[in-house]
Amino acid sequence: MPRHARTFLAQVSDLLAEDGYAPIAGLLFARLLVSAEPMALGDLARELGVSKASASIETRRLETHGILVREVHPGDRKVYYRVADDVAARVLERRLRLMRRFRGLVLDAAR
Numbered sequence: 001m002p003r004h005a006r007t008f009l010a011q012v013s014d015l016l017a018e019d020g021y022a023p024i025a026g027l028l029f030a031r032l033l034v035s036a037e038p039m040a041l042g043d044l045a046r047e048l049g050v051s052k053a054s055a056s057i058e059t060r061r062l063e064t065h066g067i068l069v070r071e072v073h074p075g076d077r078k079v080y081y082r083v084a085d086d087v088a089a090r091v092l093e094r095r096l097r098l099m100r101r102f103r104g105l106v107l108d109a110a111r
Contacts, residue, residue, distance in 0.1 A: 001047075005034070009048075024050050025058040029067060029083070038071050038080035066090030 001009075012033070013026030027048050032039060045055035059081050062068040067087055071080040084090055 008034070021061075022054075022058055024048070024054050025062055028055060028058055028081075029062060032068065032081055032083050035082070038082040040078040040080050042078065044081070066094055 009027050009030040012030035013023045016026035016029060017023050027050070028044055031044060031048060041055055041059060042052055044059070045052040048055070059068055059070075063070055063081070066084055067090065068081045069084050071082060073080065
């Protein structure tokens with residue numbers, strides 16, 4: 001992998017780590033962000049030099065947060081991931097939901 005690509009992956013990983021994600025989650029997201037096609041979990045793990053178990057945990061977390069989308073291909077047992085088409089909107093919507101819930105908790109506690 002070219003140096004500029006490794007730098008990009010590290011920068012995205014650091015950015016997501018500031019938001020509470022594991023460094024592996026940032027690497028996975030960054031790698032998929034620059035991929036033209038969905039990637040198999042095993043290929044992602046191998047390319048990034050992380051365990052398949054860690055990659056699986058973090059891809060599921062990113063999927064739950066609306067950042068990644070899981071794909072299955074007919075006749076293929078592998079699980080593939082890609083970045084959600086509307087990732088920015090999904091992330092913002094999730095943040096707003098959490099902020100509204102927090103605000104409700106604070107208002108309830110104040111009463």
